[in-house]
Amino acid sequence: MTADFKSMSLAAVDQTVVGWLEQLATQAREAVTHKLTVSTKDHDARNLVTNVDRSNEEWLDQQIRTLDPDAKVVSEEGFGDHPTDMSGDVWFVDPIDGTMNFVHEHTDFAIMVAWYRDGKPKLGWIIDVMAHHIFHGGPEMGVFENDQQLPKQADVDLDQAVFALSGRHLMQADSSYQEVGRSVLAFRVLGSAGITFARILAGQLNGYYAELQPWDFAAGQVMAKTLGLEVTNVDGKPLDMLSSNAVIVTTSSAHREVITLLKS
Ligand code: IPD
Ligand code: CA
Ligand code: CA
Numbered sequence: 285m286t287a288d289f290k291s292m293s294l295a296a297v298d299q300t301v302v303g304w305l306e307q308l309a310t311q312a313r314e315a316v317t318h319k320l321t322v323s324t325k326d327h328d329a330r331n332l333v334t335n336v337d338r339s340n341e342e343w344l345d346q347q348i349r350t351l352d353p354d355a356k357v358v359s360e361e362g363f364g365d366h367p368t369d370m371s372g373d374v375w376f377v378d379p380i381d382g383t384m385n386f387v388h389e390h391t392d393f394a395i396m397v398a399w400y401r402d403g404k405p406k407l408g409w410i411i412d413v414m415a416h417h418i419f420h421g422g423p424e425m426g427v428f429e430n431d432q433q434l435p436k437q438a439d440v441d442l443d444q445a446v447f448a449l450s451g452r453h454l455m456q457a458d459s460s461y462q463e464v465g466r467s468v469l470a471f472r473v474l475g476s477a478g479i480t481f482a483r484i485l486a487g488q489l490n491g492y493y494a495e496l497q498p499w500d501f502a503a504g505q506v507m508a509k510t511l512g513l514e515v516t517n518v519d520g521k522p523l524d525m526l527s528s529n530a531v532i533v534t535t536s537s538a539h540r541e542v543i544t545l546l547k548s
Contacts, residue, residue, distance in 0.1 A: 382476025394478025491534030
């Protein structure tokens with residue numbers, strides 16, 4: 285079984301996961317308006333989880349372990365493992381990203397998977413469920429929106445950039461988020477890290493600043509870096525793949541400016 289996965293082509297792994305996510309997206313579109321059981325997590329009325337988050341994660345983690353029996357899986361809702369380092373094959377799963385949007389807006393939510401080997405990005409997948417768009421790829425094969433390969437991103441300065449920012453940090457009057465908000469051309473609050481990364485990959489947004497967990501940024505990071513974007517913490521350092529990070533994603537000029545701004 286292990287030998288099978290190790291000898292699979294990258295394209296075959298990519299298409300296998302694309303198939304899983306298309307299947308789950310079809311089910312999520314059917315469930316979105318009438319089959320949701322919603323509860324809250326961590327005594328926080330704004331932190332929602334549904335039956336679909338749980339069943340997607342249980343199923344995806346199981347598919348990954350069947351495909352790659354050596355895999356360690358880092359996932360949000362409790363079906364994963366708790367690796368202490370990034371050696372070997374480490375997979376990340378966000379079974380529904382943007383659960384608040386899923387429950388209340390019925391759009392702008394995603395399902396995300398990422399695969400890293402020995403800490404190096406291999407492939408990432410983000411499906412924008414309601415738009416029927418899947419973003420997938422990595423450094424060895426390029427990045428695709430459905431079957432269309434995406435170009436490298438053009439560089440932009442910070443004052444010409446449209447950024448997504450964390451609504452929670454803005455609401456809490458976090459000065460670093462407000463400072464970035466004042467410095468960009470415009471900012472948006474989308475409520476889904478996956479949808480934000482998808483818009484950045486498609487060239488519709490130029491940047492993102494948010495506190496994110498590994499399953500929120502793992503897939504987006506693989507593809508954003510492949511398209512030449514910077515993905516770092518606020519010190520300009522690589523993200524810690526096993527804990528929460530204040531994540532900056534943007535083009536190189538805007539990135540230099542944001543890092544300088546946040547240091548001052
Ligand atoms: C959340 C969304 C949101 C981000 C939060 C995440 P979830 O993911 O990506 O945009 O600001 O930090 O937790 O909980 O809906 O998977
Ligand atoms: Ca989630
Ligand atoms: Ca998430």
